[in-house]
Amino acid sequence: LLDAELMPWSAKAEQLLREQYAAVGAAARSALPVAVAVLEQAAAAGLDVGDLLARTRSRSVNADSFAAAYRRYCWPTDGLSGVRLAPFQVLASEGATHHARPHAWHLELADRLVAADPEIVAPTRRLAVDTTDPASVAAGTQWWEQLTGAGGEGMVVKPAANLVRGRKGLVQPGLKVRGREYLRIIYGPDYTEPTNLERLRQRRLGHKRSLALREYALGLEALDRVARGEPLWRVHECVFAVLALESEPVDPRL
Template identity: 70%
Template sequence: MTTPHSACLHESGGFPYRGQWPTDGWLGVQLAPFQLLAGGERTFEDHDHGWHLGFADRLVQADPELFRRTRRLIVDTGSARSIDDGIAWWTELTARGGEGMVVKPYPNLIRSKDGLVQPGLKVRGREYLRLIYGPDYLEPAELARLKQRRLGHKQSLALREYALGLESLRRLVTGKPLWRIHEAVVAVLALESDPVDPRL
């Protein structure tokens, strides 16, 4: 059961980052979808994550050699027990070598009085964070320094990229000329050139 306070947790990347296997060209490559962006003449950001994951699961059923199920957990953020279950899920996931998870609002697209709400947040595991911040990042002085970082610019950038991504999809499904679609796509690329600490 989902509530207005539900969140959907996805295994980041769908594969443990240590999990690799040989392939023969494209044979053996697998995709782990968790959201359908657009199809036909419409976009699907207005569908909740249950709908998207159901679609992804049908792809896995149709072709299990190409598609792989993305591990997920629905968490009711209004329930302490459900939150504890989410923490335990993340702990187990990262303890076995997983990169982390992505937390998304279950309803998917959400607008607040201030505009779009960030569509997802990556929650990395400790080992992954050691690669990014160094082996001593859990030392009290280092944690204090990391907590002082200003994340507003990075969050603003993510929201602008999200809005431009939605705009490019809408232009695509409504049959706009290719150059109009590319306007929004190139704008996302331009935002990527904005100097932001890549470790954030």
């Protein structure tokens, strides 16, 4: 049982892409250039529309960036031709779970899957960082900047030991650190505007983090029950508990 990502998005959520992303991009890219042209005519006629024209031009550029961002995750497929599977972790196998194994073990197995079928299985890039070493942290930051600057989604920061317990219990299993262009898909074309960035910086994360830890613990318990061969209703207890937590209201800016 693998934790993996199936790509492209267009192979598994074509309708969602059309309705939620393509429609937004198409509408903005149709309307905003016309608005810019009209405002330029108004400015040429002596009307005081300079600020509005600047904002509209910025929104038009943002709309183009939004469309380019989600299109990176769409490409044509034919059956399994063109489909890629990127494995991150081996969750369980016959009679055993593997959350206590270090991430290096999981990624080595992922590399073996890539070697066995490189046309379908995609490699997972990684970099080990020593958070007590400023030079190592700087190298990790530069690696992320290069990755996201080239259009990559970002990275997930994880503890090397995988399952970690601290003084207060379980430690967050991973932290997604996404790039600005991917976040434009999440928060909308105008995500990078200063007013939006300031609003998003005020997000309340405590409740979300608490929910994530409880969902993580329930997921581990579900995997243990699967590995022990327990009946499905016992596994579903954990699954439905996770679904209940995911329905909890959180800060909408998350």
